[in-house]
Amino acid sequence: MKIHKLRITAGIAVAALLIGAALAEQRLGSYTTQNTGKIVQAKPAALAEDSEYEMASLPSFDAELANGAGRAETQIYCGTCHTPRYITMQPPLPAATWEAEIQKMVKAFGAQIPQADAQKIAQYLHEHYTPETRQR
Template sequence: MAVFSNSQVNRIVVVLAVVMWAAVRGSGAVRADSSTVTAAGVTLHSVSVDLPGSDRSFPNAAGAEAVNNNCTGCHSPGMVLTQPPLPASVWQTEVNKMRTTYKAPIVAEDVPAIVAYLTQIDGAK
């Protein structure tokens, strides 16, 4: 994962704002077709990505609803279920990281149920 400084993020935001403003205004400084936009010396390319499908689901158990409601927006059940067995303390750290570092919209009341569920289905024995 790329890590950007505040000044780099600010520059990216400014460039994107200029590109969008110029595209909306129809400025001659912007060249746009179906796959690229260029402005201020920066070219953005549109890409398509085909993600693999999965029919895996979380096993029914206490806490499954909390996991489905909070985790599947970013994580497939298959990805979670293939993690190595982890103790509750590590699952707690992972869930906290999702909430604080990645700003996952997990309500604090659901955290204990998520940690208990992940430990139950895939915890260190």
């Protein structure tokens, strides 16, 4: 009796798997044509061999950092990840905050700034961009 029940149970399980697989197979990739609300873009015109085109240039807004020792290092290392304009857009920050910002860039964001250059950058920021020294 137990063997008979086991065969029926196994048979039902196999049948359920086969039915499930058949239903899943029917639904895969079976999409009807419908309006999705998208606008179809026009095909671009074919370019002939004698076609002319030009590349537009985008405006460049260099940060006007104060002149002084450490300016080049600041432009090079800070400008690797973001515009140096971030420095001039900040309110004047205390020296300790600038040092913490440099360490955050190195430790949290992986900025590859050698320690000697990080010190030059910190000194530059102390001399030109703290509440006491900010040049306007």
